Amino acid sequence: MKKYFKLDEWNILEEGFDPEYNEVSESIFSIGNGCMGQRANFEEKFSGSSLQGSYIAGVYYPDKTRVGWWKNGYPEYFAKVLNSTNWIGIDIKINDEILDLAKCTVKDFKRILNMKEGYLERIFTAILSNKNEIKVHSKRFLSMTRGEIGAIKYSVTPLNFNGKLEITPYLDGDIINSDSNYDEKFWDEVSKTVKPYEGHVMLKTKKLDFNICTYMSYELTKNSENITAEPSIFENEKYISNTVTVDCNKNDEIILYKYVANTSSRYYAIDKLVEKTQKLCTKAKKDGFDVLLKEQAEAWDEKWKESDIIIEGDVAAQQAIRFNIFQLNQTYTGEDERLNIGPKGFTGEKYGGSTYWDTEAYCLPFYLSTADEKVAKNLLLYRYKQLDKAIQNAEKLGFNNGAALYPMVTMNGEECHNEWEITFEEIHRNGAIAYAIYNYINYTGDKSYLGEYGLDVLVAISRFWSQRVNFSKAKNKYVMLGVTGPNEYDNNINNNWYTNRIASWTLEYTIQVINYLNENEPNILAELKEKLNFKDDEITKWQDIINNMYYPFDEELGIFLQQDGYLDKEQILVKDLDKKHLPINQNWSWDRILRSCFIKQADVLQGLYLLEHEYNLDTIKRNFEFYEPRTVHESSLSPCIHAILAAEIGNYDKAYEMYLRTSRLDLDNYNNDTCDGCHTTSMAGTWMSVIYGFGGLRVRNNKLILNPFIPEHWTSYSFKVMFRGALLKVNVTKAGIKIFNESNTEVAFLIYDKDYTLKNKGQLNIPR
Numbered sequence: 001m002k003k004y005f006k007l008d009e010w011n012i013l014e015e016g017f018d019p020e021y022n023e024v025s026e027s028i029f030s031i032g033n034g035c036m037g038q039r040a041n042f043e044e045k046f047s048g049s050s051l052q053g054s055y056i057a058g059v060y061y062p063d064k065t066r067v068g069w070w071k072n073g074y075p076e077y078f079a080k081v082l083n084s085t086n087w088i089g090i091d092i093k094i095n096d097e098i099l100d101l102a103k104c105t106v107k108d109f110k111r112i113l114n115m116k117e118g119y120l121e122r123i124f125t126a127i128l129s130n131k132n133e134i135k136v137h138s139k140r141f142l143s144m145t146r147g148e149i150g151a152i153k154y155s156v157t158p159l160n161f162n163g164k165l166e167i168t169p170y171l172d173g174d175i176i177n178s179d180s181n182y183d184e185k186f187w188d189e190v191s192k193t194v195k196p197y198e199g200h201v202m203l204k205t206k207k208l209d210f211n212i213c214t215y216m217s218y219e220l221t222k223n224s225e226n227i228t229a230e231p232s233i234f235e236n237e238k239y240i241s242n243t244v245t246v247d248c249n250k251n252d253e254i255i256l257y258k259y260v261a262n263t264s265s266r267y268y269a270i271d272k273l274v275e276k277t278q279k280l281c282t283k284a285k286k287d288g289f290d291v292l293l294k295e296q297a298e299a300w301d302e303k304w305k306e307s308d309i310i311i312e313g314d315v316a317a318q319q320a321i322r323f324n325i326f327q328l329n330q331t332y333t334g335e336d337e338r339l340n341i342g343p344k345g346f347t348g349e350k351y352g353g354s355t356y357w358d359t360e361a362y363c364l365p366f367y368l369s370t371a372d373e374k375v376a377k378n379l380l381l382y383r384y385k386q387l388d389k390a391i392q393n394a395e396k397l398g399f400n401n402g403a404a405l406y407p408m409v410t411m412n413g414e415e416c417h418n419e420w421e422i423t424f425e426e427i428h429r430n431g432a433i434a435y436a437i438y439n440y441i442n443y444t445g446d447k448s449y450l451g452e453y454g455l456d457v458l459v460a461i462s463r464f465w466s467q468r469v470n471f472s473k474a475k476n477k478y479v480m481l482g483v484t485g486p487n488e489y490d491n492n493i494n495n496n497w498y499t500n501r502i503a504s505w506t507l508e509y510t511i512q513v514i515n516y517l518n519e520n521e522p523n524i525l526a527e528l529k530e531k532l533n534f535k536d537d538e539i540t541k542w543q544d545i546i547n548n549m550y551y552p553f554d555e556e557l558g559i560f561l562q563q564d565g566y567l568d569k570e571q572i573l574v575k576d577l578d579k580k581h582l583p584i585n586q587n588w589s590w591d592r593i594l595r596s597c598f599i600k601q602a603d604v605l606q607g608l609y610l611l612e613h614e615y616n617l618d619t620i621k622r623n624f625e626f627y628e629p630r631t632v633h634e635s636s637l638s639p640c641i642h643a644i645l646a647a648e649i650g651n652y653d654k655a656y657e658m659y660l661r662t663s664r665l666d667l668d669n670y671n672n673d674t675c676d677g678c679h680t681t682s683m684a685g686t687w688m689s690v691i692y693g694f695g696g697l698r699v700r701n702n703k704l705i706l707n708p709f710i711p712e713h714w715t716s717y718s719f720k721v722m723f724r725g726a727l728l729k730v731n732v733t734k735a736g737i738k739i740f741n742e743s744n745t746e747v748a749f750l751i752y753d754k755d756y757t758l759k760n761k762g763q764l765n766i767p768r
């Protein structure tokens with residue numbers, strides 16, 4: 001863990017340049033706008049260690065699977081989020097020497113991520129080997145209001161010489177994915193043009209025919225006067241550039257404004273792509289950098305109005321929570337139900353950037369509370385639209401009658417994970433998808449979703465569970481064999497409590513939904529039954545499974561057992577392990593991990609978190625106190641769940657410790673892997689640990705419940721939540737709670753077990 005970045009409430013600050021740490025910074029300072037994302041690579045050439053990354057939402061490549069030992073049922077490909085055309089590139093030459101921060105002396109280096117207004121800034125002085133000294137100041141952003149547009153302002157000032165400056169803005173599509181399975185390049189050139197001050201590169205993926213087009217246009221000024229010099233033009237395969245040579249004197253400021261539009265055939269007809277991209281780019285240039293930047297600040301201001309969390313008295317915590325919220329809002333804006341939230345968002349390639357259960361189990365609550373209802377709904381529709389593929393996936397594995405197994409990781413609904421113990425066995429993911437439907441309905445009250453889309457998915461998942469269990473004569477119960485629970489440090493186990501519980505819960509909920517539709521929308525139910533070829537005896541079977549499901553339990557400890565035989569393992573606590581063993585996934589052989597009692601991430605506790613309303617506090621406490629000391633939290637998804645449960649049982653110190661661990665995971669490079677990209681999906685968990693953990697927010701019986709406490713180190717904290725048309729601001733201090741209803745919608749609450757109603761624009765003060 002490294003405290004590398006400076007603390008600040010609204011900015012992430014890097015002061016001084018450490019090339020060794022560059023790839024971590026590239027992840028942290030990434031920018032995005034829901035349509036695309038860009039790692040914080042330098043505009044100018046950099047020969048030091050760097051992970052180039054420019055990603056366009058929904059554009060991927062089916063890279064042929066590479067495994068040591070093929071197993072039947074493995075998918076043919078792994079979907080890679082594609083590194084796309086480098087649109088930020090600007091080469092700088094000073095008196096014939098190329099500017100490269102790996103090869104010159106760098107002074108006064110600052111990298112700033114301005115989260116309030118949504119841009120990345122860099123300032124430094126470089127002393128080249130020819131002793132020429134220049135000051136560089138760059139600013140760039142991806143527009144939140146114009147999804148295709150990126151803009152850069154790049155200023156160079158000679159500090160100690162008069163001479164020649166060559167500036168080369170370029171587009172380079174000749175790039176590779178660092179995680180390509182066979183070191184292949186994934187793009188072919190379709191077309192390019194280059195003329196003075198503008199040009200384009202259009203590419204096509206070698207498979208699937210995704211076309212993308214990047215158009216650049218730029219202008220240059222010297223001491224605020226336009227430069228109109230004729231540039232020299234260059235092109236190469238998938239590459240175009242202009243070079244402008246400027247004679248400059250000491251202290252002249254040369255500024256390059258580079259405007260870029262990135263489009264894809266996902267939104268525009270292929271034969272119109274170049275024309276469309278050019279238009280977007282030309283318009284951006286016409287409006288100019290300052291106008292675009294102003295729009296950006298306004299758009300972020302709106303985002304913050306709905307999703308900010310203000311923490312007083314703890315800058316580290318304040319910076320961290322804003323960083324998490326900022327990254328989430330940069331990753332997914334919810335306009336397109338074909339898009340989703342990859343574990344790394346737009347900040348790296350690892351995990352293929354595709355959809356995991358992370359979305360339903362972790363991200364959904366953030367978008368439910370901080371954005372319009374349709375954003376969360378689009379996340380649900382994503383799975384609804386992929387139901388056919390989930391059914392085909394289950395068929396491949398031998399299931400029938402419309403049973404669906406959603407993939408562990410996907411881009412278009414097809415499975416692309418290929419480790420047997422996960423692909424075939426980590427089936428609990430199906431439960432999270434069913435739970436998300438419940439969560440959405442419970443939060444929004446939008447029951448029309450059930451008949452329109454929800455039941456199809458619930459029935460298909462229930463059918464899967466009912467076929468995946470088997471009746472054990474020995475136990476006289478239904479059991480589920482050969483699974484991997486959320487804790488991936490145990491594989492091919494029997495009766496993972498969490499999986500059995502979420503399976504049975506899905507059956508219960510599906511029956512409830514059928515009953516609801518039967519009473520309220522019988523015609524819709526009748527149509528659905530027909531469409532799904534649903535027979536009522538399926539319910540009888542499901543009920544039998546619900547009544548007779550086997551749940552491993554230890555009477556003496558009074559805890560649910562993570563799986564059959566868990567207590568046979570040697571019971572050691574994480575605190576008693578020599579630190580040199582941690583993280584165990586980097587220090588131990590796999591078999592040693594599998595045999596140990598150590599838990600990668602919340603497992604039984606994940607179930608108690610999701611189904612908390614079904615368990616009493618004593619049960620939660622006993623299980624928490626048993627499992628927390630055995631959990632190594634080597635998945636970023638883990639500490640947030642522990643933070644929420646710790647808060648629930650009143651272990652506030654633990655809740656705070658877990659909060660810090662989740663919220664600063666990337667900023668302090670906790671797991672030593674932020675160089676690969678940020679842990680974007682777990683950032684939603686950080687948000688939950690404040691709102692659900694410290695704030696105690698729940699929704700039960702159509703009512704908002706709050707049970708806030710304030711961590712000792714904080715003076716106050718405030719958060720915003722949207723709930724059924726209302727926008728609420730909750731402020732918690734040591735003295736009490738204030739709630740403002742910023743909307744015109746009346747809301748009913750339960751706070752510390754007392755009922756309140758808050759009229760439009762009303763305010764409540766509740767002493768503690």
Ligand code: BGC
Pocket residue numbers: 343351356357358486488600601635636637681
């Ligand atoms: C976790 C999974 C998670 C995946 C992607 C893994 O390390 O164990 O639960 O879905 O990362 O975030």
